[in-house]
Amino acid sequence: MPADGKGVGARIAYYRSVTHPRMTQQQLADAACVALGTIRKIERGERGVTDATLEAIADALGVDPGRLRADRTPVHTRVHAALPALSAALATYDCPDEGPVRPLHELRAAVAEAARWRLAAAYTRIARELPNLLTELARAYQAAPGEERPELSGLLVMAYRSADAVAFKYGAHDLSARLIELMRWAVAETGDPLLSASVAYVRAETFFAARAHTAGLRVLEHALDAAPAPTTPARIAAKGALHMRAAVIAGRARDAAAAVTHLDEASALAERAAEDVYCGTAFGPDSVRTHEVSVAVSLGNEHVGRALEVAGEWQPPRDLPAERRSGFYIELARAQLWTGLTDDAFESLKAARRIAPQHTREHPWVREDAATLRRLKRADAEALTTFAEWCAAT
Secondary structure (H helix, E strand, O other): OOEOHHHHHHHHHHHHHHHOOOOOHHHHHHHHOOOHHHHHHHHOOOOOEOHHHHHHHHHHHOOOHHHOOOOOOOHHHHHHHHHHHHHHHHHOOOOOOOOOOOOHHHHHHHHHHHHHHHHOOOHHHHHHHHHHHHHHHHHHHHHOOHHHHHHHHHHHHHHHHHHHHHHHHOOOHHHHHHHHHHHHHHHOOOOOHHHHHHHHHHHHHHHHHHOOHHHHHHHHHHHHHHOOOOOOHHHHHHHHHHHHHHHHHHHHOOOHHHHHHHHHHHHHHHOOOOOEEEOOEEEOHHHHHHHHHHHHHHHOHHHHHHHHHHHHHOOOOOOOOHHHHHHHHHHHHHHHHHOOOHHHHHHHHHHHHHHOHHHHHHOHHHHHHHHHHHHHOOOOHHHHHHHHHHOOOO
8 A cells, every 4th residue: 555655755765865974865876775755755745656666765775664664564464464364375275265367477576576576675575475476376377287286396396485585484383385386386386406406504593593503413314315416506595505404504503614614615616606595595605704703602602703804804795785784793693792893793783774674673692782881881771772662662
């Protein structure tokens, strides 16, 4: 539903000119991928704003879209309200309601767009659009001739993965587990070993959620054994991504030897692959660098200093997916907090928020660390309080 233009436009102008004093209308338009004329009309209150445009502008400004809306409904409330529709779409995966089905090329484009939203941490868009897309894909799959089903199965896998990003990040772990089981069901018909490796990568979420890290490491190592030999860029990325995730879960299991081994394997493979998104997963030298920080924080104790060393010599480039970049700063903030660098930790949390506000707000570590900073620090108390209230830290 389009938002009222006048009040929203004034708030957009405020955040652009007051909280981002060097941001011009042109820069906002470029960052949000919106026409300059559209930004001008919105700020003057001459036109309404669709949810998609509002979310793009909010992402560019680094604020929660709820701060710009006239009704000020928080994003997390709207996402949680959409989860029942997502559950309903999954419940009828094998007997969807009758309805229209777009041509295959349009379904491909819709699934690819949802994947871009996931990488950009645009969770409200996913929550709003994916229930209908999943139902339409199920409808297409059920009606398709046999020769078209493998491709449609692959599209279902990718769409389930985008939906899972919302379920997992917003704490709906039972729903996330259901989505992952449907991914495993659908991938079997694709006959694509690289997509199977991608599903194994995502499946690790269930072990993170259950804190069953040793079991998760074992499952990932089985997936590594089954992955195809790394003879092409896509195959290199599939195996490298599994090693990255295995390194992190080994760190959570406090298995330092396994964590280092898997991280070294990922680094060696990254030297043979350009940074890119392969089968929905970012992999390459920069992605491995972000995982160095994650592994160091997972291992804790004497390993935390490695996270600070990485951050001292490298920062994630802007072309790395927003979800991954914000994750780097969230992990770094924890390392900085543990080593007494409270000012730096708060700056890292704010950087994560600017990059991907929805991802940052829903991350449990952000809430924990913001609450800790608020208790420890008296300087800049107002800014800390505002941040803590934004992410619901207690």
